[in-house]
Amino acid sequence: MMYFTCGPTQLYPTVNDHIKYALTNDILSISHRDMQFMQIYERLENNLKQIFKLPSDFHVFFLSSSLEAMEKIIQNCVNKYSFHFVNGDFSKKFYTTALELQKIAKKIEVAPGHGFKNIAKIKIPRKVELICFTHNETSTGVETKFRDIYKIKKIYPDKLIAVDIVSSAPNPIIDFSKIDLAFFSVQKGFGLPSGLSILFANQKAIDESIYLQKNGINIGSHHNFPSLLQKSIKFQTPETPNVLNFYLLQKVTEDMMKKGIDRIRKETEQKSKIIYNYFYKHKQFKPFVINKDWQSKTTIAINTGNETKKIIKRLRKNKIIVSNGYGQFRNMQIRIANFPVHTLIGVKKLLNLI
Amino acid sequence: MMYFTCGPTQLYPTVNDHIKYALTNDILSISHRDMQFMQIYERLENNLKQIFKLPSDFHVFFLSSSLEAMEKIIQNCVNKYSFHFVNGDFSKKFYTTALELQKIAKKIEVAPGHGFKNIAKIKIPRKVELICFTHNETSTGVETKFRDIYKIKKIYPDKLIAVDIVSSAPNPIIDFSKIDLAFFSVQKGFGLPSGLSILFANQKAIDESIYLQKNGINIGSHHNFPSLLQKSIKFQTPETPNVLNFYLLQKVTEDMMKKGIDRIRKETEQKSKIIYNYFYKHKQFKPFVINKDWQSKTTIAINTGNETKKIIKRLRKNKIIVSNGYGQFRNMQIRIANFPVHTLIGVKKLLNLI
Numbered sequence: 001m002m003y004f005t006c007g008p009t010q011l012y013p014t015v016n017d018h019i020k021y022a023l024t025n026d027i028l029s030i031s032h033r034d035m036q037f038m039q040i041y042e043r044l045e046n047n048l049k050q051i052f053k054l055p056s057d058f059h060v061f062f063l064s065s066s067l068e069a070m071e072k073i074i075q076n077c078v079n080k081y082s083f084h085f086v087n088g089d090f091s092k093k094f095y096t097t098a099l100e101l102q103k104i105a106k107k108i109e110v111a112p113g114h115g116f117k118n119i120a121k122i123k124i125p126r127k128v129e130l131i132c133f134t135h136n137e138t139s140t141g142v143e144t145k146f147r148d149i150y151k152i153k154k155i156y157p158d159k160l161i162a163v164d165i166v167s168s169a170p171n172p173i174i175d176f177s178k179i180d181l182a183f184f185s186v187q188k189g190f191g192l193p194s195g196l197s198i199l200f201a202n203q204k205a206i207d208e209s210i211y212l213q214k215n216g217i218n219i220g221s222h223h224n225f226p227s228l229l230q231k232s233i234k235f236q237t238p239e240t241p242n243v244l245n246f247y248l249l250q251k252v253t254e255d256m257m258k259k260g261i262d263r264i265r266k267e268t269e270q271k272s273k274i275i276y277n278y279f280y281k282h283k284q285f286k287p288f289v290i291n292k293d294w295q296s297k298t299t300i301a302i303n304t305g306n307e308t309k310k311i312i313k314r315l316r317k318n319k320i321i322v323s324n325g326y327g328q329f330r331n332m333q334i335r336i337a338n339f340p341v342h343t344l345i346g347v348k349k350l351l352n353l354i
Numbered sequence: 355m356m357y358f359t360c361g362p363t364q365l366y367p368t369v370n371d372h373i374k375y376a377l378t379n380d381i382l383s384i385s386h387r388d389m390q391f392m393q394i395y396e397r398l399e400n401n402l403k404q405i406f407k408l409p410s411d412f413h414v415f416f417l418s419s420s421l422e423a424m425e426k427i428i429q430n431c432v433n434k435y436s437f438h439f440v441n442g443d444f445s446k447k448f449y450t451t452a453l454e455l456q457k458i459a460k461k462i463e464v465a466p467g468h469g470f471k472n473i474a475k476i477k478i479p480r481k482v483e484l485i486c487f488t489h490n491e492t493s494t495g496v497e498t499k500f501r502d503i504y505k506i507k508k509i510y511p512d513k514l515i516a517v518d519i520v521s522s523a524p525n526p527i528i529d530f531s532k533i534d535l536a537f538f539s540v541q542k543g544f545g546l547p548s549g550l551s552i553l554f555a556n557q558k559a560i561d562e563s564i565y566l567q568k569n570g571i572n573i574g575s576h577h578n579f580p581s582l583l584q585k586s587i588k589f590q591t592p593e594t595p596n597v598l599n600f601y602l603l604q605k606v607t608e609d610m611m612k613k614g615i616d617r618i619r620k621e622t623e624q625k626s627k628i629i630y631n632y633f634y635k636h637k638q639f640k641p642f643v644i645n646k647d648w649q650s651k652t653t654i655a656i657n658t659g660n661e662t663k664k665i666i667k668r669l670r671k672n673k674i675i676v677s678n679g680y681g682q683f684r685n686m687q688i689r690i691a692n693f694p695v696h697t698l699i700g701v702k703k704l705l706n707l708i
Contacts, residue, residue, distance in 0.1 A: 003383040008597060016377055023370055028547040029357040031677070064418035064549070065593035071576035100575035187594060193382040195418070195549050195596030218572065221454035222425035239419035240541060242549030242596060243362060323385070 012191030047253035076209035088137035115294035136168035141301035366545030401607035430563035442491035469648035490522035495655035
């Protein structure tokens with residue numbers, strides 16, 4: 001089978017061998033407090049810093065899922081007010097997370113398939129402490145360009161900016177001097193088994209959590225920023241973590257760096273063009289997102305209407321799995337993932353079957 | 355190598371083959387919203403209900419670590435007051451978790467290596483909502499007998515009782531009608547890779563979280579009990595979980611049930627007797643825990659004093675890894691795990707080398 005699903009997805013081709021190596025060499029039995037684990041942690045951290053070109057004031061934290069990352073960001077960076085750009089189910093989840101944590105969360109919301117027009121004109125209340133973006137809204141395949149996110153940072157330089165890059169990393173080239181937090185999970189762009197999430201947070205975000213804690217605000221206990229920082233300095237985590245995924249991500253980031261991240265990004269661009277061009281010309285099935293500026297490069301939603309089930313069945317017969325539409329679009333769209341693991345040959349085979 | 359470490363530990367012997375099957379059959383690429391995952395979830399839940407003989411009012415939740423379980427229990431079951439039986443670093447962690455979450459946490463604390471005498475005489479303040487026990491204190495190898503925990507429940511039937519069974523499950527036979535919550539991680543007694551934790555919570559505990567939520571108490575967002583319950587009914591988790599570990603735990607619980615949980619428990623008893631008897635007779639090295647009622651069956655601490663490093667080195671040369679003492683005992687104790695994965699032959703080999 002070849003999984004073109006939006007995550008979990010096809011495993012990166014080297015994962016199989018890395019798991020077998022881990023089994024043979026007892027990596028799943030080592031202590032998370034011992035040197036061998038700390039070396040894996042340190043190498044992984046360095047790889048991520050290189051791939052994402054993280055400035056020196058950024059810290060790398062390891063969590064279990066992106067939903068957990070949303071919770072920890074809100075708890076540690078917001079006393080009262082957050083603001084959310086909502087254009088689908090995952091950006092809405094960030095917003096409802098803030099509400100559940102009893103923050104005063106405000107949002108601007110646009111219809112599914114849409115992005116944010118004239119973003120610089122959107123008014124964000126003065127008291128807002130944290131602004132939350134979803135770079136790639138997996139539910140609808142809508143991208144919010146980083147240049148638009150930077151515009152907001154320029155207008156509101158004192159507010160923290162958090163960006164969900166769950167289903168786009170490592171594709172976007174990000175100027176981290178213009179955002180404060182970003183997070184993703186490994187079962188998407190990195191082609192790993194699920195169960196590990198990465199959070200980048202700069203010193204300003206950490207300082208905010210320390211400030212809140214000192215002022216008696218509840219920033220949570222497990223995985224609050226000060227506790228993550230304290231352990232990360234020693235290349236450890238507060239809890240016994242998912243050691244297998246630490247090892248696999250260390251190895252797969254190395255494999256990707258050997259291939260070249262720029263080359264991987266170019267291939268992603270190229271494959272996405274081929275996919276969109278194919279559906280532009282298709283008589284029946286068109287991309288859900290019409291505005292080209294908003295079209296996701298990595299999770300592409302196609303209107304397939306009444307044919308949806310039939311297409312999914314035909315692809316499956318030919319050993320290709322794609323994702324259904326999300327939520328309300330379940331029976332009228334397919335979503336095609338375009339991650340580093342997906343080859344040009346695979347994409348062409350998929351398109352030929354539609 | 356043979357890992358007699360207190361977790362992560364030696365993998366259960368069937369894990370290797372189960373991982374290879376998972377790789378060959380794309381189990382790491384399936385969607386956590388699809389039938390195939392839901393079937394794994396349902397089977398796993400049923401296995402756990404059988405192994406632990408859970409009453410019908412208990413729910414099974416899946417978290418990422420036992421530290422996360424501590425946080426979620428405090429958040430969802432305590433408005434203001436918790437009480438903690440502290441006799442080592444992990445029971446203390448449960449206590450400090452409550453403090454970090456801004457609860458009024460009270461404790462009774464005894465010295466390392468000690469348990470709680472005349473437990474029925476310990477006064478617990480009237481306002482306390484949740485009482486927290488650590489059945490097996492991994493840091494020192496001290497067990498708190500369930501018969502003592504039941505005594506507390508009998509005296510305080512209205513208060514919730516949570517029990518950390520992290521490093522003893524599945525060994526203790528638990529009368530779940532006399533406790534309300536219990537949790538453990540899979541990298542100890544179940545011999546799995548780390549990154550998954552199991553929480554049993556009864557309806558009374560869930561009702562408490564719903565009551566707190568309705569009354570405007572912050573019970574967290576990610577993995578709060580109502581959200582876990584809502585998804586668990588559909589055999590799903592709120593987030594993309596550690597699918598590999600769900601699959602492995604489903605398979606390993608089946609392997610254990612085939613062997614017989616009672617037989618596994620008998621072997622655990624037998625091995626622990628052999629280990630303690632060996633050190634009773636040893637001229638130099640004695641069990642750290644003197645009171646037999648308090649001696650852990652599953653993580654056994656031995657005073658090895660100045661010889662500690664030498665013993666660990668000699669064992670390692672002979673392909674056996676044991677744990678250091680924990681915290682302040684790092685350089686003066688070894689800890690020997692006695693989990694289902696550890697064979698009688700392995701135990702004898704270990705002891706002969708000391």
